Amino acid sequence: MSNVVSSSIGKKFFMSITGFFLVVFVAVHLTANLSLLFGPRAFNLVSNFMGTNPIIQVMQPILALGFIVHIIYASILTLQNQKARGSEKYAKVANSHQSSWASKNMYVLGGLVLVFLVLHLINFFWKLKVTGSPLLNEVNIDGEKMENAYALVAGLFNAGTIGYVYSGLYILGAILLGFHLSHGFWSAFQTIGWSNDKWRIRLTVIGNLYAIAIALGFAIIPIFLLIFAK
Amino acid sequence: MNITVKVWRQKDANSKGNFESYKLNDITPDSSFLEMMDVLNEQLLAEGKEPVAYDHDCREGICGMCSMFINGRAHGPDTEITTCQLHMRKFKDGDTITVEPWRSGGFPIIKDLMVDRSAYDKILQAGGYISVNTGGVPDANAIPISKEASDEAMDAATCIGCGACVATCKNSSAMLFVAAKVSQLALLPQGKVEATRRAKAMIARMDELGFGNCTNTGACEVECPKGISITHIARLNREFLCAAVKE
Numbered sequence: 001m002s003n004v005v006s007s008s009i010g011k012k013f014f015m016s017i018t019g020f021f022l023v024v025f026v027a028v029h030l031t032a033n034l035s036l037l038f039g040p041r042a043f044n045l046v047s048n049f050m051g052t053n054p055i056i057q058v059m060q061p062i063l064a065l066g067f068i069v070h071i072i073y074a075s076i077l078t079l080q081n082q083k084a085r086g087s088e089k090y091a092k093v094a095n096s097h098q099s100s101w102a103s104k105n106m107y108v109l110g111g112l113v114l115v116f117l118v119l120h121l122i123n124f125f126w127k128l129k130v131t132g133s134p135l136l137n138e139v140n141i142d143g144e145k146m147e148n149a150y151a152l153v154a155g156l157f158n159a160g161t162i163g164y165v166y167s168g169l170y171i172l173g174a175i176l177l178g179f180h181l182s183h184g185f186w187s188a189f190q191t192i193g194w195s196n197d198k199w200r201i202r203l204t205v206i207g208n209l210y211a212i213a214i215a216l217g218f219a220i221i222p223i224f225l226l227i228f229a230k
Numbered sequence: 231m232n233i234t235v236k237v238w239r240q241k242d243a244n245s246k247g248n249f250e251s252y253k254l255n256d257i258t259p260d261s262s263f264l265e266m267m268d269v270l271n272e273q274l275l276a277e278g279k280e281p282v283a284y285d286h287d288c289r290e291g292i293c294g295m296c297s298m299f300i301n302g303r304a305h306g307p308d309t310e311i312t313t314c315q316l317h318m319r320k321f322k323d324g325d326t327i328t329v330e331p332w333r334s335g336g337f338p339i340i341k342d343l344m345v346d347r348s349a350y351d352k353i354l355q356a357g358g359y360i361s362v363n364t365g366g367v368p369d370a371n372a373i374p375i376s377k378e379a380s381d382e383a384m385d386a387a388t389c390i391g392c393g394a395c396v397a398t399c400k401n402s403s404a405m406l407f408v409a410a411k412v413s414q415l416a417l418l419p420q421g422k423v424e425a426t427r428r429a430k431a432m433i434a435r436m437d438e439l440g441f442g443n444c445t446n447t448g449a450c451e452v453e454c455p456k457g458i459s460i461t462h463i464a465r466l467n468r469e470f471l472c473a474a475v476k477e
Contacts, residue, residue, distance in 0.1 A: 004474040007433055008403075008443040009467055077443045081401035084442030086335040091249065092328045094302030099447035104400060106445060187446040190460070193468025197461045 008080075009191075011073050016191040018070040019184050023210075025063055026177070030217045037224055040150040044141055047149035051128070071114065078107045102183040109180040116173035123156055123166070154229040157222045167222035178215025182208050231257050231323040235270055237282050238330045240339055243346075247339070251326070259319040263306060264289060264296060266318055284343040289314040291455065294390030297397070298343055299330040304394035304453040312392060312455045332397035336404065336441045349439045350391050350407060356435035357428035358411040360420050379417045386413035388456040395450035401442030406450040408436050409466035410458050416469050426476055429469040 004010045035046040050056050102109060127133040128149065135151040157163050157170075185207030189195050195203060232255045240247030254273065257266050264286050271281035287295040296313035300306035306316040321327060329343065337345040389410035396404050412429055415421025421428075444463060451460045 003434060004430070004477065007470075008437050009433055009470045010474070012443060012467075013471060077445075081403070081442035081445070084335045084402040084440055085400070086333055086402065088247075088333055090299060090302065090330055090333055092302040092330070094307070098452040099449045103445065103447040183446070190446050190464050191444075191467055193464050193466075193471060195461065195464040197459065200461060200464070 008077075011077055012191045014069055014073050015077065016188040018066045018073075019188040021063075021066045022070060023181065023185060023188070025066070026181070026214055027210075030214060033221055034217060036150070036153060036221055040139075040148070040154075041141060043150045043153070044139060044146055044148060048141075048144070048146040051147075051149075067117075071110070074107055074110055100183055102179045103187070106180065106183055109176055112176045113173065113180055116169070116176065119169065120173070124152065127152060154225050157225045158229060163226070167226055170222045171219045174215045174218035177218070178211045181211035181214055185210055231259055231318065231321070233257060233266075233318075233321060233324070234326040235266075236326055236328045237270075237343070239282070239342055240331075242341055243338055247342075249328075257318055259317070261318050262289070262314055263298075263300070263316040263318065264314050282343060283341040285345075286314060291315045292390060294392030294455075297332050297345060297347070297393055299332060299397055301328055304332070304397045305392075305455055309452070310455055310457045312390075315455075332393050334393075334396050334402040334441075336396060336402060336439055337393060345393070347391070347393050349441070350393065350404070352439060353404065353408060353432055353435045354411060357424070357431035358415070360415060360424060362420070373419050375418060383414050383417040386410045386417070386458065386462050389414075389454075389458055390456060392455060394453045394455060396441065398449050398453040399442065399444075400447060400449065401445055403444045403450075404436050404439075404441040405444035405463050405466065406454065406458060406460065408432050409460075409462035412466045412469055413462040416465065425469060426473040429466065429473045430477075433466075433470055 032046050032050055035042040127136070128147065133152055135155045136147045136149070137151070138145050139148045157167050159166070186195070186200065186203035189203050190200070232253070234251055234253050236249050236251045238247055239250045252270055252273070254266065254270055257269065261269075264284075267282065267284060274281045285295040285297055287293040289296075291312045291314060294312065296305075298305065298313045300313065300316070305311055305313045307320050308316055331339050331343045332345045332347075334345075336349045337347055340346050387410070389407060391407065393407075395406035396402055399406075412432060415428065416425050446460070446463075448460055451458060
């Protein structure tokens with residue numbers, strides 16, 4: 001079994017499985033975040049649910065593990081691929097336009113998404129879970145006391161000039177993630193063998209629609225908050 | 231037509247190579263690319279220079295020997311052809327044509343444009359066959375095979391092992407080749423007997439020989455002279471993962 005795990009397809013299998021897991025996570029995360037569009041009450045309720053629900057708490061370390069495995073295997077595979085290409089590069093390479101730009105730059109795109117992820121964790125996760133923030137005053141919703149997470153999120157994008165910078169970075173992060181998913185989605189199916197001539201086309205279309213929905217969904221939030229949460 | 235050919239010259243596997251440019255006059259547009267290379271070599275011999283070493287054999291697109299990376303594409307600027315099927319009419323008068331060998335860690339250069347593709351043979355030796363007791367020719371139709379399965383197996387079996395997929399892949403992955411060789415057998419009842427062992431052994435050998443990992447860019451199928459689809463790679467993944475579970 002060990003040689004199966006360390007084989008090229010074995011390593012890609014882990015990329016694919018963690019990829020599926022992260023695809024589901026991103027969808028759940030966006031769904032929860034879209035409650036921001038319905039005002040402080042809706043988002044604080046969702047945020048409180050996410051912060052206290054036992055299943056979500058159990059899933060948190062598993063999610064972190066999913067990210068770590070995905071990143072480690074991506075790095076190993078990319079290093080091996082660069083080595084396999086050999087020392088001498090082609091002097092001339094024609095672009096046949098058949099492989100998508102995203103498919104050729106998955107590691108770079110993933111790396112940039114990771115940079116965004118770190119920033120994102122510092123902005124919200126770290127403040128919510130560890131350091132706290134003066135914006136996180138307790139609010140009372142239907143008799144239950146909870147942190148005002150809405151104020152923390154809205155405050156980031158409405159902090160004057162730096163707020164615009166953060167809005168730009170979050171929109172950029174959403175677009176980068178969209179590109180990463182545009183190749184990653186169908187590719188995960190291909191790697192575990194769930195694809196054929198018909199389904200490859202269908203999965204590519206579904207993957208592209210999913211990627212666009214995710215990118216638009218996340219990008220809309222800072223724009224919405226900039227306009228309506230002043 | 232008058233052209234300039236910029237060719238990779240490398241004395242042997244251990245030497246450092248470099249590009250040399252040669253001018254060729256009065257090449258007829260109807261000549262094949264290899265005929266143009268022959269004219270170039272005649273010219274070099276007449277000048278007392280070393281001719282360019284390159285692989286070629288059948289010159290009718292079925293042996294897979296002619297391995298040249300021409301103007302940035304495996305087998306040059308056309309689809310579903312080998313280099314011998316490429317004609318000079320695809321180029322313009324006055325063009326400079328860049329000719330490189332396949333570049334991949336798995337295919338070391340032997341000399342000039344010749345590369346060592348024996349890695350493919352080694353992968354085949356690991357399991358790209360069926361074990362049968364020889365004897366008389368079996369009766370036709372003794373084993374019923376559906377038209378769909380036989381068509382798809384034949385599509386995979388058209389692979390001529392030229393190496394264009396590896397040469398083109400940004401990861402130098404041999405997955406399209408291995409997928410074709412696994413598919414042509416996995417789809418037929420005769421090949422199913424050893425399917426589990428075959429997928430694992432061939433992938434293990436492929437990894438060992440230093441080919442890269444497939445990242446599903448799909449660049450290989452575009453340059454395959456036989457138009458083999460990456461759908462076969464999905465089948466290979468399926469075969470391999472099923473084999474791993476059965477273990």
